[in-house]
Amino acid sequence: MPGNSTGFASYLIYTCAFYWSPNIRHQYALRNDNHTPTVASNDVAFALHAFILTAILNTQYFLPFIWGFERAAVRRPSRFITGVFTGCITGVAVIIFVVVSQPPGADPKTSWAWLDVIYVISYVKLLVTVVKYAPQLLHNRRNRSTKGWDISQILLDFAGGLLSIAQLGIDSYLQHDWSGVTGNPVKLFLGNVSVLYDLLFMGQHYCLYNDNESQRDRERDRLLEGGDSERRLD
Secondary structure (H helix, E strand, O other), X not given: OHHHHHHHHHHHHHHHHHHHOHHHHHHHHHHOOOOOOOOOHHHHHHHHHHHHHHHHHHHHHHOHHHHOOOOOOOOOOOHHHHHHHHHHHHHHHHHXXXXXXXXOOOOOOOOOOHXXXXXXXXXXXXXXXXXXXXXXXXXXXXXXXXXXXXXXXXXXXXXXXXXXXXXXXXXXXXXXXXXXXXXXXXXXXXXXXXXXXXXXXXXXXHHHOXXXXXXXXXXXXXXXXXXXXXXXXX
């Protein structure tokens, strides 16, 4: 959960910088034939909305007494997650150091610039997205079942991913320049990664393990019917 908040915080910084920062927008234009970024107001709204919701969910984990919950046993993040988080922070810090070290007259079109820092921050969100879906996918695989897991969130995520990619393409088409796609790589890859994972989840739920769940339900029903028959005989 904290990793998810970190990802959405990174995406919020990215969208706000591309949408409002004159410096970032100027550097983007220098590298993309004077075109404006394809980051739109709905991207900012999505990032802000997601960050607020994940922050609220974090309070349920770290501050359960606020919600009247009993404090559960504290689970420490795994070494892998800790390593990913540390690597992200280190990567961003290194790029900031590189940008600050540039000579005053460096051309942002060809040299390291603050635009690159914002890009690296956005890649934190991309990395979090790549990592966060995997545990549930593996859990379903180990159990060979998706019983008790809500598929509706995946269907909504799938629709959102497709629409996000479509919007990116439409915005670039309206600008008559496809650099709007390559100039907004995190949105492009986030949409594609989400769609790919969603397809895998739907394959598990509707194809791979659907028969397993039906068979388990039938076996459970037979056991329950057998128990009822024995009680009636008694």
